[in-house]
Every structure is written in structure tokens, then in C-alpha cells.
Amino acid sequence: MAQVTTAERKSIFSLFNLIALIVLGVGVYITYLRFTGGLAAVTNLSDYNPWGIWISFDLLCGVALAAGGYVTSSAVYLFGMKKYHSAVRPAILTGFLGYALVVLALQYDVGRPWRLPYPLFVQQGTTSVLFEVGLCVATYLTVLFVEFSPAAMEWLGLKRARNLVVKLTILLTIFGVVLSTMHQSSLGALFLIVPSKLHPLWYSSYIPIYFFVTSIIAGLSMVIFESTLSHRFFAFKMDETHLKEANGVTLGFGKAASYVLAGYFAIKVLGISSGNQWHYLKTGYGTWYLVELLGFVALPSLLYAIGVRVKSPTLIKWTSVLAVMGVILNRFNVCLIAFNWQLPASERYFPHWMEIGISVFIVMIGLVLYRFIVTRMPILYEHPDYKDAH
Amino acid sequence: MDPIFYTLQDFMTHTESVTYLLVIATLIGMTLFWWFLTGKDED
Numbered sequence: 001m002a003q004v005t006t007a008e009r010k011s012i013f014s015l016f017n018l019i020a021l022i023v024l025g026v027g028v029y030i031t032y033l034r035f036t037g038g039l040a041a042v043t044n045l046s047d048y049n050p051w052g053i054w055i056s057f058d059l060l061c062g063v064a065l066a067a068g069g070y071v072t073s074s075a076v077y078l079f080g081m082k083k084y085h086s087a088v089r090p091a092i093l094t095g096f097l098g099y100a101l102v103v104l105a106l107q108y109d110v111g112r113p114w115r116l117p118y119p120l121f122v123q124q125g126t127t128s129v130l131f132e133v134g135l136c137v138a139t140y141l142t143v144l145f146v147e148f149s150p151a152a153m154e155w156l157g158l159k160r161a162r163n164l165v166v167k168l169t170i171l172l173t174i175f176g177v178v179l180s181t182m183h184q185s186s187l188g189a190l191f192l193i194v195p196s197k198l199h200p201l202w203y204s205s206y207i208p209i210y211f212f213v214t215s216i217i218a219g220l221s222m223v224i225f226e227s228t229l230s231h232r233f234f235a236f237k238m239d240e241t242h243l244k245e246a247n248g249v250t251l252g253f254g255k256a257a258s259y260v261l262a263g264y265f266a267i268k269v270l271g272i273s274s275g276n277q278w279h280y281l282k283t284g285y286g287t288w289y290l291v292e293l294l295g296f297v298a299l300p301s302l303l304y305a306i307g308v309r310v311k312s313p314t315l316i317k318w319t320s321v322l323a324v325m326g327v328i329l330n331r332f333n334v335c336l337i338a339f340n341w342q343l344p345a346s347e348r349y350f351p352h353w354m355e356i357g358i359s360v361f362i363v364m365i366g367l368v369l370y371r372f373i374v375t376r377m378p379i380l381y382e383h384p385d386y387k388d389a390h
Numbered sequence: 391m392d393p394i395f396y397t398l399q400d401f402m403t404h405t406e407s408v409t410y411l412l413v414i415a416t417l418i419g420m421t422l423f424w425w426f427l428t429g430k431d432e433d
Contacts, residue, residue: 259420262423270409
């Protein structure tokens with residue numbers, strides 16, 4: 001008994017828990033400052049730079065990186081790729097937490113959280129792209145919650161409710177794909193209104209398509225990346241099926257990501273060509289654009305392909321980190337670095353440390369919730385009462 | 391040296407021509423890349 005107590009005490013005072021406690025404590029303090037002192041108290045935002053990393057990272061990257069849910073569930077339930085079934089629940093959970101945290105992060109940027117339902121129920125801006133994004137994100141978050149709920153119901157022993165929700169799987173997956181297609185591309189469409197502010201290499205009338213295609217890349221790569229981390233830290237929770245299918249998921253998703261990346265590379269080049277923007281490639285911004293396009297699109301595509309050909313899950317797993325970084329870099333470029341590119345350096349935005357603090361705080365909330373859920377609910381294994389019930 | 395365009399017609403003819411050639415190259419390239427990607431698949 002004493003040994004158990006010592007083990008429990010060890011797990012409570014682990015390094016992760018200590019770091020989480022510090023980050024959450026600092027985050028709560030900055031939250032207090034934000035909602036009592038306003039944006040000026042904790043951010044470097046200004047009239048020239050009305051949005052910063054809370055939009056570029058927490059929102060744009062958050063939505064893109066949470067795309068694994070719809071990508072995986074459509075592969076399994078709509079395209080019948082049952083061999084990837086073990087990846088569905090972790091991907092849905094990541095998607096659900098990702099979207100929930102996007103909504104949370106938005107409260108910091110927009111303020112007055114009690115007004116969150118206003119755009120939907122009080123004053124609809126039906127001509128705004130942002131209205132469509134808001135509507136889709138709210139609906140899709142609900143869909144993800146329902147898609148995730150069977151795992152929670154199995155954990156709570158709610159058999160009848162669980163069986164009812166499982167019958168809706170195909171319908172929910174179709175909803176997920178439709179809603180994701182709409183809002184992932186609409187997040188790109190938001191930038192159609194700023195042709196004079198966004199650098200011509202990143203601005204394109206095809207930007208909604210770019211955003212949608214990169215969300216597929218982010219979704220596929222995040223499933224591989226998240227699976228790698230789960231195997232590292234939660235292998236003890238995985239059942240035989242999950243462990244057996246892991247390499248197949250990595251190779252299959254790596255192959256898909258490689259081909260989508262190659263397609264994305266092609267449409268980006270076609271975008272430059274159709275706008276005849278070649279001359280910008282010779283400038284400083286052009287060099288930075290080539291770093292993004294060659295280093296974070298072409299290179300991961302090639303590395304994924306080599307990994308698939310030589311059947312190296314390790315290479316694919318490392319490449320997924322590069323691809324995820326590429327999507328993050330793209331969102332930062334569109335939203336911050338190549339945005340307001342004509343402003344003098346003195347007027348350019350750099351985030352306040354407290355803005356970064358809130359972003360880290362929100363990521364940490366996601367990690368803590370993910371750990372809480374996967375160590376309790378049947379996410380990485382099948383519940384014994386529902387074996388082969390899919 | 392970048393070409394100089396005097397009319398919109400010139401600009402469209404040039405950019406569309408280059409883009410159409412790139413589209414053909416993309417279609418061929420994507421097919422070859424698919425073969426490369428799936429070349430070692432079993433069965």
C-alpha cells in the first residue's frame with residue numbers, strides 16, 4: 001500500500017505536471033490582466049496591426065492542425081479504408097480539443113465572451129465570410145463533440161446512448177467533411193479582401209483553395225505526429241490492434257501527405273504563373289517564399305515519398321514534424337510576416353511575451369485535457385464491452 | 391529580363407501560355423510522381 005502511495009506521489013510531482021502547473025499559473029495571471037486591463041495591457045497590437053499571434057497561431061494554425069478529425073474519419077467511413085480505423089478516435093479527440101481551444105483563444109482576441117452567441121443569434125452578418133466561418137466552426141465543434149461522445153459514453157457505461165450515437169457515424173462524417181471544406185477554405189477567403197496589404201506572392205484569388213489543401217496536409221501530418229507522441233508516452237494504454245496497425249497508418253498517411261504536398265506545390269507554382277508574379281521571386285520576400293515552398297512543401301513531399309518507398313516509419317514521422325512546421329509557417333506568413341509588408345520596420349508587429357504566454361497556456365490546456373482523456377477513456381484501445389462493434 | 395506588355399491582350403496571352411504549359415507539365419509530373427510513390431507497393 002505504501003508502495004502505491006509512493007508511486008502515486010511520484011506521478012503527481014512529475015516533470016510534466018510541474019511545467020504544466022507553472023504554465024497554467026502564469027496563463028491564469030495573464031488572463032486576469034487581459035480581461036481587466038484590455039488588449040493594451042498584454043499585447044503589442046495596434047491600429048496598424050489589429051491581429052497578432054492569437055489569430056495567426058491559435059486560430060489559423062489551430063483550425064488547420066485540427067483537420068486530422070475530418071481527414072481520418074472520411075478516409076475510414078466514407079472511403080472504406082478500415083485498416084486505419086485505430087487512428088480515428090485519437091484524430092477525432094485531437095480535432096475536438098483543437099477546435100474547442102480555438103474558440104477559447106478567440107475570446108482573448110475578441111473580448112467580451114458573453115457576446116459569443118451574438119453573431120449567430122442576435123445580429124447575423126450574412127454577407128460576411130467571417131460569419132460563415134463562425135457558423136461552420138460552431139456547428140463543426142458540435143459535430144466533433146458528438147463524434148467524440150461514444151468514447152466518453154463507453155467510459156461512463158451509457159450503453160444505449162452510445163449505440164444510438166454510433167448509428168449516426170456516417171451522417172456525422174459527411175457533416176464534418178462538408179463543414180470543414182467550407183470553413184477551412186473560408187479562412188483563406190478572409191484574405192481576399194486585402195490585396196493591397198498581403199504580399200503578391202502570398203495573395204492569390206486561389207487562396208481559399210490553398211488553405212483547404214494545406215488543411216488536408218496538416219490533418220494527415222498531425223495524425224502521424226500525434227500517433228508518434230502517443231506511442232512514446234501512452235504505449236501502455238494501447239491494445240494489440242492499435243500497436244499492430246500503427247506502422248500501416250504511418251505509411252498510408254505518409255503516402256497521402258506526400259501526394260497532396262506535391263499537388264499543393266504544383267498549384268502554388270500555377271498561382272504564381274497565372275498572376276505573372278515571377279519577378280517578385282528575386283526580392284527578399286521572394287527568397288522567404290522559396291524557403292517556404294521548397295523547404296516546407298517540396299522537401300517534405302519528397303521525404304515522405306522516400307519514406308514510403310523504403311518503408312521507413314521513422315523517416316515519415318520526422319517528416320511529419322517538418323510538414324506541420326510548414327503549415328504553421330504558411331499561416332504566419334499569410335497572417336503576419338507578408339501581411340502589411342509595405343509598412344516601415346518601426347510599425348511592424350512583434351508579439352508581446354504575454355501574447356506568447358497565452359498561446360503556450362492554451363496549448364498546455366490541450367495537452368493536459370488530452371492526457372486526462374486518453375488515460376481514462378477508450379481512445380487508444382477498444383473497450384472490452386464493444387470489441388469489433390465498429 | 392522581364393517582358394514588357396503594352397496591352398492586356400499581350401499580358402493575358404503570355405501568362406496564359408506559360409500557365410497552360412505548366413499545367414501540362416504538372417499533369418505529367420503528378421503521374422510520374424504517383425508511379426514513384428507506389429512503385430514498390432505489393433501486389
